[in-house]
Amino acid sequence: MPLHVLNNTVWFPPVEDALEDGLLAIGGDVSAERLLLAYQKGIFPWYSDDTPLWWSPDPRFVLFPDKLRVSKSMQALIRKKTFRFSVNEAFPLVIKNCKELQRPGQEGTWITDELEASVKQLHLMGYAHSAEAWLGDELVGGLYGIKMGRLFFGESMFSKASNASKFAFLLFVQQLREENVHLIDCQVYTDHLASLGAEMIPRTAFLQALQDHGAELR
Numbered sequence: 001m002p003l004h005v006l007n008n009t010v011w012f013p014p015v016e017d018a019l020e021d022g023l024l025a026i027g028g029d030v031s032a033e034r035l036l037l038a039y040q041k042g043i044f045p046w047y048s049d050d051t052p053l054w055w056s057p058d059p060r061f062v063l064f065p066d067k068l069r070v071s072k073s074m075q076a077l078i079r080k081k082t083f084r085f086s087v088n089e090a091f092p093l094v095i096k097n098c099k100e101l102q103r104p105g106q107e108g109t110w111i112t113d114e115l116e117a118s119v120k121q122l123h124l125m126g127y128a129h130s131a132e133a134w135l136g137d138e139l140v141g142g143l144y145g146i147k148m149g150r151l152f153f154g155e156s157m158f159s160k161a162s163n164a165s166k167f168a169f170l171l172f173v174q175q176l177r178e179e180n181v182h183l184i185d186c187q188v189y190t191d192h193l194a195s196l197g198a199e200m201i202p203r204t205a206f207l208q209a210l211q212d213h214g215a216e217l218r
Contacts, residue, residue: 015056022057058203065177131172149214
């Protein structure tokens, strides 16, 4: 199957056209409109240099909030209230930190200026949300993603203090569970998220979840 090349028209090919590694299409913009359509269809962006790449891997790595695993050490950390937890208190600062974080084996950042601006727009529209961990007045960890219906699409996280991002993630997942969120999209496998209960499911099951649990545009 040849790789689809996108232009300025906001559309995506069927996810079944994705290559074996999950790459579906290349190019186009990362406008707020296109991002919403991507999440609705089970697609997420990544970058190669300045070119958007669009992915829909099979299987898909997800976390069901009811299956969250919290280690005894993290339970103790949460009880100690080492960090203060908040939601949507510092969204622009969270995405700025995710953008600037130096990650091992990764040159530059996949969060371009254009993507950052679009995600900020989605935040103002009520779709994009952040969770934060604070030490006093200092933001030391956090994450952001997109919420549509009863699904949350995790995008990026950062940490400047040991266990800060994990703390924010655990408390945020617990909040999403209370909000009756069915599934958290983690996109691709990591040992870290697997240790917290994330698992692989077939892409067909992921797409069914999108259909059943309201990942639709307002």
